[in-house]
Amino acid sequence: VSAKEKKRWTLNDFDIGKPLGRGKFGHVYLAREKRSNHIVALKVLFKSQLQQSQVEHQLRREVEIQSHLRHPNILRLYGYFYDQKRVYLILEYAAKGELYKELQKCKYFSERRAATYVASLARALIYCHGKHVIHRDIKPENLLIGAQGELKIADFGWSVHTFNRRRTMCGTLDYLPPEMVESVEHDANVDIWSLGVLCYEFLYGVPPFEAKEHSDTYRRIVQVDLKFPPKPIVSSAAKDLISQMLVKDSSQRLPLHKLLEHPWIIQNADPSG
Numbered sequence: 076v077s078a079k080e081k082k083r084w085t086l087n088d089f090d091i092g093k094p095l096g097r098g099k100f101g102h103v104y105l106a107r108e109k110r111s112n113h114i115v116a117l118k119v120l121f122k123s124q125l126q127q128s129q130v131e132h133q134l135r136r137e138v139e140i141q142s143h144l145r146h147p148n149i150l151r152l153y154g155y156f157y158d159q160k161r162v163y164l165i166l167e168y169a170a171k172g173e174l175y176k177e178l179q180k181c182k183y184f185s186e187r188r189a190a191t192y193v194a195s196l197a198r199a200l201i202y203c204h205g206k207h208v209i210h211r212d213i214k215p216e217n218l219l220i221g222a223q224g225e226l227k228i229a230d231f232g233w234s235v236h237t238f239n240r241r242r243t244m245c246g247t248l249d250y251l252p253p254e255m256v257e258s259v260e261h262d263a264n265v266d267i268w269s270l271g272v273l274c275y276e277f278l279y280g281v282p283p284f285e286a287k288e289h290s291d292t293y294r295r296i297v298q299v300d301l302k303f304p305p306k307p308i309v310s311s312a313a314k315d316l317i318s319q320m321l322v323k324d325s326s327q328r329l330p331l332h333k334l335l336e337h338p339w340i341i342q343n344a345d346p347s348g
């Protein structure tokens with residue numbers, strides 16, 4: 076569906092198909108736009124829930140930010156519409172589904188698959204940061220897989236245009252860098268930290284600072300209590316990259332363009348992404 080901003084979409088423009096997934100705020104369905112036969116994903120959100128959680132402004136910001144982003148590793152948000160009780164997001168359909176399910180199934184990824192995903196995420200984040208957009212919520216649940224196996228960052232519900240925005244903590248702490256956990260100023264380097272957490276989880280199947288209690292995860296993050304388990308066996312190049320990203324001082328984290336030149340990425344990432 077071409078994003079003709081003026082076009083007023085309604086539910087009647089779509090044939091609704093199977094449910095694709097269930098998010099916190101609503102369900103996602105496969106759908107086909109009747110005139111073009113274009114396949115999309117339709118996320119249905121209940122206005123009552125959005126009002127209850129006071130996130131309408133975040134949703135508006137997501138739609139605004141996403142309308143300017145065009146990148147092969149960023150899931151398109153073509154537009155939205157609403158009726159009496161619901162808001163509908165018209166999204167690009169990711170044919171191979173949710174990455175977190177794939178990670179649960181495989182337990183952990185090979186170094187080649189992990190490096191290919193990390194490189195494509197780094198390219199997408201370089202693009203976002205170039206437009207002063209920080210995602211701030213990079214985690215497996217927000218990653219989808221396209222028809223050719225390529226990774227797509229989705230759900231910019233937490234992204235911001237400007238820097239140092241406060242945010243209410245919700246969902247898992249695992250991916251938050253120290254500066255966000257300590258709610259101090261933060262900048263685009265927060266996404267580098269989260270990408271480092273993600274790289275660790277791709278290779279070991281669990282995030283690096285996971286703990287039973289919230290308070291323990293909090294302490295492990297702010298102390299950067301980074302340990303590499305003996306199993307599965309992971310190359311020292313991969314550990315070196317992760318150690319350069321999970322650095323407390325955000326200005327000392329490996330810049331994303333340097334990440335793309337790191338030996339582990341050069342040796343393992345599939346150039347096509």
Ligand SMILES: Nc1ncnc(NCCc2cnc(NC(=O)Nc3cccc(C(F)(F)F)c3)s2)c1Br
Nearest residue numbers: 095096100103116130133134168169172229230232
């Ligand atoms: N196979 C698939 N192919 C395509 N999509 C799929 N699932 C949907 C992925 C999403 C993309 N973008 C999203 N955005 C939001 O959910 N935004 C959102 C929602 C509630 C509140 C808020 C806010 F108000 F808090 F910001 C923001 S969900 C699947 Br499964």
